[in-house]
Amino acid sequence: MEKLITLPRVSLRQLAYFVAVADTGTLSGAAERMRVSQSAVSLALGDLERVLRVQLCVRRKAHGITLTPSGRNVLRQARELLHQADELEASASGAEGELSGVLVVGGYVTLAPTVLLPLMQGFGALHPGLAIDFAEGTQDTLEPRILSGELDLAVMYHMDLSPRTARTVLFTLRPHALLPADHPLVDRLSVSLHDLESEPMVLLDAPPSSHHTLALCERAGVVPLVRYRTSTLEMARALVGRGMGYCLLVTRPPNDRTYEGLRVVPKEIAEPAEEALVVLAWPREARLSRQAREFVRFCQDNLHLVRMPRPE
Numbered sequence: 001m002e003k004l005i006t007l008p009r010v011s012l013r014q015l016a017y018f019v020a021v022a023d024t025g026t027l028s029g030a031a032e033r034m035r036v037s038q039s040a041v042s043l044a045l046g047d048l049e050r051v052l053r054v055q056l057c058v059r060r061k062a063h064g065i066t067l068t069p070s071g072r073n074v075l076r077q078a079r080e081l082l083h084q085a086d087e088l089e090a091s092a093s094g095a096e097g098e099l100s101g102v103l104v105v106g107g108y109v110t111l112a113p114t115v116l117l118p119l120m121q122g123f124g125a126l127h128p129g130l131a132i133d134f135a136e137g138t139q140d141t142l143e144p145r146i147l148s149g150e151l152d153l154a155v156m157y158h159m160d161l162s163p164r165t166a167r168t169v170l171f172t173l174r175p176h177a178l179l180p181a182d183h184p185l186v187d188r189l190s191v192s193l194h195d196l197e198s199e200p201m202v203l204l205d206a207p208p209s210s211h212h213t214l215a216l217c218e219r220a221g222v223v224p225l226v227r228y229r230t231s232t233l234e235m236a237r238a239l240v241g242r243g244m245g246y247c248l249l250v251t252r253p254p255n256d257r258t259y260e261g262l263r264v265v266p267k268e269i270a271e272p273a274e275e276a277l278v279v280l281a282w283p284r285e286a287r288l289s290r291q292a293r294e295f296v297r298f299c300q301d302n303l304h305l306v307r308m309p310r311p312e
Contacts, residue, residue, distance in 0.1 A: 009051045012085055015078040017044040018056065022075050022150070023104065023133070025064040076149035076286075083289035099127040103291040105134050106145060106154030109206050110233045110251035112136045115170070115278060116155045118305040123298045130291060138231075140207045147283050152292045157250070158277035159208040167279040168296060171303060173250045175216060175273045178236075180243040181263040190268040193222045200227030200245035204236045212276065213248045220271040240264050250276045254307045 020030035021041065031038040049056050056071035067075060086101050107116035116134065124132050135142070135151060139160055145151045147164055158167065177191050185191045193216075201224040203210055210229075217224045227245050230236050236247045241262030252266050280299055282288060288296070 010048065012082065014044045014048040014051075015082055017041050018048055019075065019078050019082065021045060021057065021065055022067055022071070023102075027059075027065070072148055079149050079289075080287065083287075083291075086290065098129060099291050099294060100129040101289075101291060102131045102133060103289075103295060104150070104152050105132065105295070106142045106151040106156075107134060107136055108139060108142065108154075108156045109136055109231070110204075110209070110249075111155045111157075111278060114251055114253055115306050118307075119155075119295075119299050119302065122302055122305050123295055126298070127294075138207045143281070146281060149283065149286065152289065153280055153282045153295060156279055156281050157208060157212075158279050159212055161279075161281060164284050165281045166284040167281040168300065170278045170280055170299060171306075172275040172277055173252075174275050175212070175248055175250050175269060176252065176266045177269055178240050178247040178249050179265050179267060180240055180246075181265055182243065183246070183265070186265045186267065188267065190270040192270040193217060193220045193224075196224075196246050197222045198225065200225055202228045202230065202236050202239045202245040202247040204231075204233065204247065204249060205229040206231045209250070212250070216248060216269075216271075216273055234259060237264055238262075 017030060017034060017036075017040075020033045021027060024030050024033060027038050027041050027045075031041045034041065045056065052074065054070040054074070055068050056074055057068060058066045060066065082101075105116060105120060107113075112134065120132055120134060124130065135145065137145070139156055142151065142154045142156060143161060143165060146154050147162075155170070156167075158169070161167065177193075177196065179186055179191070185195060203213060203224075203226045214224070228239055230239070233249070233251065233253075236249070237253075238258045238260065239245055240247050241258040241260065241264050248269075249266075256265065257263055280296055282292065282296075
């Protein structure tokens with residue numbers, strides 16, 4: 001006797017509304033994304049909680065929505081089910097080349113404007129029906145969001161990633177020293193960290209950059225004189241441009257001038273320095289959605305969109 005198939009009481013619409021709530025953090029934000037009323041989102045969320053018999057989120061007035069541990073677990077599975085449903089629809093309709101839905105990508109703070117943005121724009125131009133959202137952050141904040149399913153993918157460095165994160169290498173970058181234009185060493189082909197040891201350092205304090213910089217100095221037998229710490233690339237460049245210190249960086253924007261128009265000069269480091277791998281990362285245990293798989297393929301084939309010059 002054939003086993004009877006029972007229909008699930010959970011609907012894809014309920015799951016889609018729940019994912020929208022989790023992504024935007026508010027009922028109003030979810031309603032705007034899904035183009036429905038806020039009451040419709042609230043009703044669907046309540047129905048989903050009753051069907052699953054768990055509390056998915058805590059609603060705090062003026063503070064939005066906070067997911068419960070059960071909610072975070074359901075969110076990961078909900079994304080997977082919605083991705084599978086989208087692929088089923090695309091396969092059945094024969095519209096394999098057309099992408100729709102939402103793709104959420106992350107970018108390390110220095111790589112988001114220099115690497116992620118041109119790739120995201122190029123991919124979006126090919127798939128106008130796909131909504132692409134992005135998030136910036138440091139490595140230690142981005143990876144948990146990848147593993148929880150909040151982000152589909154992220155452009156990051158390979159450093160300090162856990163074994164739970166799968167990755168593909170996009171390209172490599174060698175660390176360089178950033179000097180003010182009037183520094184006495186700018187005419188050299190390369191600079192030694194030992195020549196800079198007694199000078200004030202500007203440390204980009206955005207994990208894993210700070211760890212990588214200090215490890216580079218330690219391997220060279222140099223104890224840097226850290227005078228300033230900043231979490232943003234442009235502030236680090238501004239401090240260097242004003243002659244307030246030097247900086248060790250990996251990312252180099254194409255424009256060698258600060259916001260104030262002051263010139264900064266990147267120079268090769270004389271000591272051996274391990275190249276940093278720029279990677280596209282995602283949860284190892286997760287099955288990538290069709291949108292995410294296509295984005296990975298696009299990034300691998302279109303790295304010419306990224307302008308990443310080398311030090312002088």
